[in-house]
Amino acid sequence: MHSFQLYLMEILEGSPNHRVSRYVEWIITAVVLLNCSAVILDSVPEVHAQYKHFFHEFEFWSVMFFTAEYVLRVWSLGAKFAGGEGGSWKGRYQYIFSIFGLVDFFATMPHYLHIFFPALDLRILRVLRLLRILKLSKYNTALQDLFHAIHSERRAFGSAAFLLMIATIVSASLMHFAEGHEQPQYFGSIPHSIYWSIVTITSGYGNVEPVTKAGEVIALLTGFLGVCMAAIMTGIVASAFSNQIARKKAAYQTQLRLVLADGMVSSAERETLKNLQRRYRLSDAQVQVFIDEAEKKKI
Amino acid sequence: MSSNEIQIASGRLYKLKRRTFEILDGTIHDSASKACEIFIAVLVIANVLAIILESLQDLHDAYAQYFHWFDMASVAVFSAEYVLRVWSCGAKYPERPSSAWQGRREYLFSAFGIVDFASTAPFYLQLLFPGADLRVLRMFRLMRIFKLSRYNSAMDDLIEAIKSEKESFSSALFLLFISCLLFSSLMYLIENHDQPDVFPSIPAAMHWFILTIISGWGNVDPVSFLGVVMVVFTQILAIALAAILTGVVATAYSAQVQRREAVYEMEVREVLADGVLSAEEKAKLKALQARFGMTDEQVAAIADQVEAERKEAARA
Numbered sequence: 001m002h003s004f005q006l007y008l009m010e011i012l013e014g015s016p017n018h019r020v021s022r023y024v025e026w027i028i029t030a031v032v033l034l035n036c037s038a039v040i041l042d043s044v045p046e047v048h049a050q051y052k053h054f055f056h057e058f059e060f061w062s063v064m065f066f067t068a069e070y071v072l073r074v075w076s077l078g079a080k081f082a083g084g085e086g087g088s089w090k091g092r093y094q095y096i097f098s099i100f101g102l103v104d105f106f107a108t109m110p111h112y113l114h115i116f117f118p119a120l121d122l123r124i125l126r127v128l129r130l131l132r133i134l135k136l137s138k139y140n141t142a143l144q145d146l147f148h149a150i151h152s153e154r155r156a157f158g159s160a161a162f163l164l165m166i167a168t169i170v171s172a173s174l175m176h177f178a179e180g181h182e183q184p185q186y187f188g189s190i191p192h193s194i195y196w197s198i199v200t201i202t203s204g205y206g207n208v209e210p211v212t213k214a215g216e217v218i219a220l221l222t223g224f225l226g227v228c229m230a231a232i233m234t235g236i237v238a239s240a241f242s243n244q245i246a247r248k249k250a251a252y253q254t255q256l257r258l259v260l261a262d263g264m265v266s267s268a269e270r271e272t273l274k275n276l277q278r279r280y281r282l283s284d285a286q287v288q289v290f291i292d293e294a295e296k297k298k299i
Numbered sequence: 300m301s302s303n304e305i306q307i308a309s310g311r312l313y314k315l316k317r318r319t320f321e322i323l324d325g326t327i328h329d330s331a332s333k334a335c336e337i338f339i340a341v342l343v344i345a346n347v348l349a350i351i352l353e354s355l356q357d358l359h360d361a362y363a364q365y366f367h368w369f370d371m372a373s374v375a376v377f378s379a380e381y382v383l384r385v386w387s388c389g390a391k392y393p394e395r396p397s398s399a400w401q402g403r404r405e406y407l408f409s410a411f412g413i414v415d416f417a418s419t420a421p422f423y424l425q426l427l428f429p430g431a432d433l434r435v436l437r438m439f440r441l442m443r444i445f446k447l448s449r450y451n452s453a454m455d456d457l458i459e460a461i462k463s464e465k466e467s468f469s470s471a472l473f474l475l476f477i478s479c480l481l482f483s484s485l486m487y488l489i490e491n492h493d494q495p496d497v498f499p500s501i502p503a504a505m506h507w508f509i510l511t512i513i514s515g516w517g518n519v520d521p522v523s524f525l526g527v528v529m530v531v532f533t534q535i536l537a538i539a540l541a542a543i544l545t546g547v548v549a550t551a552y553s554a555q556v557q558r559r560e561a562v563y564e565m566e567v568r569e570v571l572a573d574g575v576l577s578a579e580e581k582a583k584l585k586a587l588q589a590r591f592g593m594t595d596e597q598v599a600a601i602a603d604q605v606e607a608e609r610k611e612a613a614r615a
Contacts, residue, residue, distance in 0.1 A: 148596075151594060152593075152594045152596075152597060153552070153556075154592070155452075155453040155456060155592035156453065156456060156457070156552060158451075158453045159451065159453035159454050159456060159457040160457070162447075162448075162451050162453065162454060163454070163457070166444055166445070166447075166448075169347060169351070169441075169444060170441060170444065173350065173351070173354075173437075173438075173441050174438065174441075176354055177434045177437060177438055180354075188356070189354040189355045189356065190350070190351040190354040190355075191351060191354070191355065203514060204510075204513035204514025204515065205510065205513075205514035205516070205518075216506065220506065220509050220510065220513070223509075223510070223513035223514060224509065224512075224513050226513065227512070227513050227540075227541060227544070228544065230541065230545070231541060231544035231545040231547075231548050232457070232548050234545040234548070234549070235545050235546070235547070235548025235549035235550075235551070235552055236548070236549075236552055238545070238546075238549035238553075239548075239549045239550075239551075239552035239553035239556065240552075242549070242553050243553055243556045243557070246557075247597065247600055250600060250604060251600050251603070251604075253604075254600070254603050254604045254607045257607045257608075257611060258607050258610070261607075261610060261611055261614060
């Protein structure tokens with residue numbers, strides 16, 4: 001029983017060695033994509049009138065499918081930690097309260113609510129159905145790379161957000177002081193001017209033209225600040241990605257060095273390197289350069 | 300009082316001064332200095348919120364008295380903070396107790412010192428000269444928001460990154476300045492005849508130029524063929540400038556992260572040199588990691604790398 005649980009967990013959690021795991025991934029992806037297409041098509045009145053029953057049936061079987069997936073995931077994750085490491089419920093709790101677990105839950109379970117309380121607002125239900133598209137992000141490693149990159153530069157993003165907040169409040173207040181009397185319908189209070197200031201920062205050109213000289217100068221400076229903010233944000237993302245790639249290369253090189261240290265490469269070591277290369281998505285040419293480098297260093 | 304007693308008293312006073320400095324400056328990050336930091340930060344945020352809310356006419360009419368009292372209380376706290384900071388900065392250099400004014404001067408003329416002064420002092424001006432323009436006063440009050448940046452360590456990262464690439468930034472700004480002069484003069488020459496009301500002077504053309512740079516469209520359509528060519532060139536320049544600025548920021552950040560990783564790697568190497576990792580060394584590495592804002596993964600990768608190098612060296 002336990003070995004089957006472990007096997008199921010490996011399949012559902014996606015280990016790169018399992019062929020079956022990849023098939024399961026494809027099937028779930030296909031069902032999610034079909035679901036999203038159904039939600040979009042169902043919103044067209046003519047299509048809805050003609051295929052109402054089909055959509056209803058499809059929704060029912062999808063919910064059955066996702067429920068089975070959820071239940072199997074929760075059950076199989078009991079095998080993640082052995083009894084000494086926290087028991088079978090530790091892995092389950094981790095999954096249930098992870099972002100993916102919550103998405104899986106809220107993308108499926110509201111349907112049952114609808115069965116028990118038929119009077120519920122259908123629109124909320126439909127929005128929650130759209131959550132299913134987030135299930136795909138589990139299989140999108142590039143998206144996970146993005147999150148990692150952003151996480152490693154979170155302080156830089158924090159400073160950019162702080163700067164943005166200060167720029168918004170200061171420019172809105174200055175505009176209120178400068179133009180509050182001339183255009184009270186737009187700059188009559190600071191909260192009113194904040195809208196103008198955000199429009200100016202994001203688009204460079206506000207929804208209201210300043211009429212005073214001071215207002216014109218403030219508007220130009222605010223727009224220029226907006227350009228700087230965009231540059232800072234883009235720059236941070238670019239540097240985050242570039243640093244992440246550099247780190248991955250360094251990690252691969254470290255592993256390569258360890259493997260080559262004893263002068264021979266066993267098949268297990270070869271497998272580790274292959275997995276690492278796939279996980280870091282390094283090209284074969286890239287890897288060859290690393291190997292040549294390591295060989296040269298040894299001589 | 301004998302001279303001995305005076306000496307003891309002044310020694311105590313010096314200790315108090317030094318302690319005040321530590322709490323306000325946050326050089327030693329203990330619970331007292333953290334509490335002080337949080338208190339001032341919360342008060343600053345409340346002040347900014349009050350300024351924003353006060354600008355709503357209804358709220359202003361209903362609670363004018365409360366806003367006034369709150370402002371008075373805030374000014375009292377900020378004044379006390381300023382005075383205490385100036386006084387305690389005399390103990391900034393404990394190794395040279397006689398040079399009290401060096402630390403004070405440094406604070407008074409630092410960016411934070413100027414912000415602290417300018418955001419509080421105008422209140423007293425108003426007490427002396429009640430006829431002053433309220434809008435100017437309110438503008439100075441708004442400067443209190445900049446007091447927050449003292450407690451935002453991430454801002455230091457940004458400033459440090461920009462400082463290390465200041466040549467690139469100044470060259471980008473120089474390019475902007477030169478092209479502003481050139482393009483707006485040309486635009487003035489080309490379009491002044493046809494649209495004298497839109498381009499009456501070079502400063503007006505400059506306004507058009509900067510608007511085009513920041514938003515892509517300068518608010519005015521050219522009428523002559525050469526004017527259209529100018530607009531197109533300016534728009535291309537706007538894209539180029541944005542790209543240059545972005546590239547410089549990206550390089551600056553990337554260089555900063557690499558610099559920090561190198562510093563951390565050196566520290567790890569130093570710590571591992573004797574082969575044992577003491578609790579003290581571990582705490583040191585943790586503190587460095589927190590200061591640089593590095594993730595656990597980054598740190599683990601560096602540790603692995605150093606470890607692999609050491610193994611190789613041992614084998615050789």
